[in-house]
Amino acid sequence: MDSGQVVTPPYVAGPLRLLPFPGLMLAPHRVGDPSTGRAFARPYRGVAARLVRWQTRGLVRRDRDPALYLHEYTAGGMTIRGLVGALDVSRRATRAEDRAVLPHEGIHPAQADDLADRMSEMGLNPAPILLVHSGTPRLRELTGGVLEAAPDHQFTDRSEQQHRIWAIREPAVLADVADELRHTRALIADGHHRYAAYLRLQRREPGGPCDQGLAMLVDQTATPLFLGPIHRSLAGTSLDDVRSAAESLGMRCTTRSQPEAVAALGPSTLAATDGTEWVVVDLAVPPDRAAVELLHRQLVPALPHGPSSIGYHHTVDDALANAHPRSSIAVLMPAPAVDLVQRIAEADRLLPEKATSFQPKPSLGVLIRSLRDEPAAPS
Template sequence: MARVYPFRALRYNPSLVRLEDVVTQPYDKITPAMQQAYYQRSPYNLVRIILGLPELFDTEQNAGKDADIYTRAARDFQDWRKAGILSRESEPSIFAYSQRFSVPGKPDLVQERRGLIALGELYDYEQKVVFRHEQTLPKPKSDRLNLLRATRAHFGQIFMLYSDPGLSVESLLFQSTAAPDIEVTDEYEVTHRVWRVSDPAVINFVTTALEDKKLIIADGHHRYETALNYSHERAAQAATAPIERNADKLPQPPYPEAAVMMTFVNMDSEGLLILPAHRVVHGLKGFSPAAWLQRAQTYFEIEPLAGADPSEHLARLEATKDKTAFVAVTADGSSLLTAKPDAAAAILDKFSQRQRQLDVVQLHAVILEELLDLTAESIREQGNLRYLRDASEAIAQVQEHEADVAFLVKAVALDQLREVAFAGETMPPKSTDFFPKLLSGLTIYALD
């Protein structure tokens, strides 16, 4: 049973700040250049809390003291609340959330994705209510847990998928013609609109409608697992605390840490877009493109590609249709690698049949681990690997000698993701890139 709750959100005060100046992309999508730009945009930009810049005396020994990014985040968060920059809603609410965007690479193709912002109860995966589809990395989880402990707040939403072919929830939430409470356009020209819904009858209908749903994490695996771990940390203490009931008898979590802020999106509705996450490998000792391609011939048909135009490379890759294929870019040029049937059967034997069909699984198992000798631990720690949405940037890093080889990949299909998740299996980290991202700072869930 998926338990969903309204909450008294903290929101930026529009009379004191301009929303465009303070909201951000999710922390793991903020590049160093974006981080600097956010800092310059406003002294109240959320980046100062969710991804603060280190200062001169920041060290592990100073953790928990003034010279510590997490302590500064907690201090700023409290100061902004006291100053009224952030103010809490007077009554529990849920929020209808619309994102209107042009598909990357296809500016004339405009789509809209609709969802619902609310609290969702945290479940261990073994309970088979919430399902993951990707493996997680230890460093991001440690970082997010430190921030959560310091601030006791969730600043962005976990992106959750559910199935509702009848579109009952969004039909109810988006029937109003009222102006949105929030409207902001981000740096990717995505227009985000949010409507607050506080009618107890609507809230009860929505929370009841979602009770029988199974949820798949689309984005936010690290933050979900961090929130789950923190919930377990606090469970014993919370069990002795009195539960406060709201006047309208609306559902609420058993204790604040038992839930996290989520955006629920119906996977049966329009507007869901998954982009590929290209792989860039760097720091390889003695890497020889010619020798590597020679080894790759055991498992792949190799076709040299002319030039280095990313759009042409991606078009050639998409033309492979149902075959497993990648474009490999090295300092010597580009090649289309198409998997030979059954050539890697021994390597892939440890995976289920459904996983063997996934390009990203073969990329990690056959190319990264077998042919480039990267260890599973090195991949988890991101020691030699970067994940990039932009194929042009991936190619440029090779051309500028910042990387040894880049692999352009096809996107994972939604049906593939659903099948893997509901089977209780996981794909490699960063296998999917849902576009657009959910903005951080539209609503905030403070645990205190």
């Protein structure tokens, strides 16, 4: 298989199960510290021992009893709240209606294999993947009841994220939460390759801790993540190429000033520039499609020259820094709506690579799951 090929990861079968696990938590002053990432770096086989040493120094807290965690974090004025647990990945869906977790982007198999190898060597799920869903009124009532108690942990990390964590261990509450999640279909917001790595580990070592993978399930109705665009730069392409491609496809392409082009961005329009001149392309996007799909599946293939490479940028400034009249254009993208992404995933379609940017993400080190000292959950 071509190492650059993008494929659909397998689907986990419902009912969706988010199980208690004994959490590991870094000390608050280590969470959000850029140097913390080095704790999970090579050699990966030494990571677990490294964390044990940190534990003896008081830098890692280890829960003795399993719990489902309610994690609330605030960053940039946005507060996100979700349930963190061990996601059951032991069953595969063979029918579309049986799917419990919905990816919306493809994965590179080699990258997923590498992540699976790393987690196996570390003996850890170092961070939860992010899932979003629309919680039931009863689930919001249950989490609201948890919020009424004082948090088990509360701190501000080195990146200024504020965290509150509640450990849920009451059997009745856990049972009620499990009942409310049974029919949930969760959309992957962040962590497609880690999700695929979970499935690879489960295939390698079924029947044990690898039957689950660490996940955070966010109620997008109650505390929604912000969905932003990821802009593009197309090397080896000019604005004349864009005009030619748009004309061949019957798309409207008009020259605008920079303020007009940026203001014209919308669900069916994108703006492109070579750093000097600007154009707006009306993609005429159908209701069940996203602009990023038409860019990659219609406009880019129709370009008479290039692109020799495509760059991905989370900010407008980064994209514009890659625009040059003789070598590259920047393409500013609109963000797709969350419900559109959900519908696309429900329809068993994948968006192009790096189509979405869900923000903010929690800092590394708040909740970690060990694969070595955790008993397998009952089936």
